[in-house]
Amino acid sequence: RAKSAGGNRYEVADAEADARAITRHGLTTALPAALDRSEFFIEYQPLVHLGDGTVRGAEALVRWLHPQHGVLGPDRFIPLAERTGLIVPLGRWVLEQSVRQAREWQERHRDKLGAGPLRINVNLSPCQLTHPGLVQDTVDILECAGLEPDALCLEVTESALIGADDEVLKPLRRLAEMGVDIALDDFGTGYSNLANLRRLPVSVLKLDRSFTRGMQQFPADPVDLRIVEGIVSLAHSLDLTVTVEGVETGAQAEQLRLLGCDTAQGWYYARPGPPERLHDLALVDATG
Numbered sequence: 001r002a003k004s005a006g007g008n009r010y011e012v013a014d015a016e017a018d019a020r021a022i023t024r025h026g027l028t029t030a031l032p033a034a035l036d037r038s039e040f041f042i043e044y045q046p047l048v049h050l051g052d053g054t055v056r057g058a059e060a061l062v063r064w065l066h067p068q069h070g071v072l073g074p075d076r077f078i079p080l081a082e083r084t085g086l087i088v089p090l091g092r093w094v095l096e097q098s099v100r101q102a103r104e105w106q107e108r109h110r111d112k113l114g115a116g117p118l119r120i121n122v123n124l125s126p127c128q129l130t131h132p133g134l135v136q137d138t139v140d141i142l143e144c145a146g147l148e149p150d151a152l153c154l155e156v157t158e159s160a161l162i163g164a165d166d167e168v169l170k171p172l173r174r175l176a177e178m179g180v181d182i183a184l185d186d187f188g189t190g191y192s193n194l195a196n197l198r199r200l201p202v203s204v205l206k207l208d209r210s211f212t213r214g215m216q217q218f219p220a221d222p223v224d225l226r227i228v229e230g231i232v233s234l235a236h237s238l239d240l241t242v243t244v245e246g247v248e249t250g251a252q253a254e255q256l257r258l259l260g261c262d263t264a265q266g267w268y269y270a271r272p273g274p275p276e277r278l279h280d281l282a283l284v285d286a287t288g
Ligand code: C2E
Pocket: 045, 060, 061, 062, 073, 074, 075, 078, 091, 094, 123, 124, 125, 155, 185, 186, 245, 246, 247, 248, 265, 266, 267, 268, 272
């Protein structure tokens, strides 16, 4: 009995794997036309200063409004776009839209924000890092929108930079010299040597959600607390700003603030949403 049940499970598993492969194939072939047809859109999630609770900027997160499958998250299609190379034009489009959006927020907020101009974070895929046009495209996009380079932060995952040689780091260094912030995204999920951080042109450490999860109860697990405390103090001693992702409760926010984290992002503050929402949130904070 157990054996035949096992057999059935395998069949089901195979069928599911087939269905997934078919969908993956369908999505992959539909990607280029989707870009032409403007089926992608961007949601923005606020970045909140833990010290005073004000919105300081937002991270741009891309979505695909697929005509049959509805809204697809980036985990469904970014890996496919990376494999086909479409990530380069798609990534450029995200950067262009986001930079323009940031400029628009800044203009609408000019006299209302005491905390400085709103900033924009944009994710970069490893394929974009090795693409020769990255620096020039970024310069052009900033200039065209009239956004200062220091209002832009490019997020690169820790795994993309582990073992990166100087050729890969060179464009990031040039961008950093221009004043663009480079963030190490999902920090803590890779296995990078902490001393390695000195070699990288990063100015922001984004602590992965797995650390935030350990802060869910109050008081949090003392070992988790000490690990985060250690990372924060190392980061600050290297002049890095610490952002935490995945903050879902007020208790987490409070713990992370006490541990010295600088900026937070998560559902506790706001889910990713349309650009007007960020505008409203920032306005409320600025006027009290
Ligand atoms: P990420 O850069 O680490 O972005 C944070 C992810 O955590 C987002 O998922 C966000 O919606 C989610 N999140 C935010 N707050 C919370 C929370 O409190 N709880 C939980 N459980 N989740 C939270 P999303 O939008 O599905 O994006 C997934 C990943 O896709 C991103 O991870 C990023 O690596 C990638 N991605 C998104 N947009 C782009 C893009 O334009 N280009 C590239 N190359 N990658 C992108």
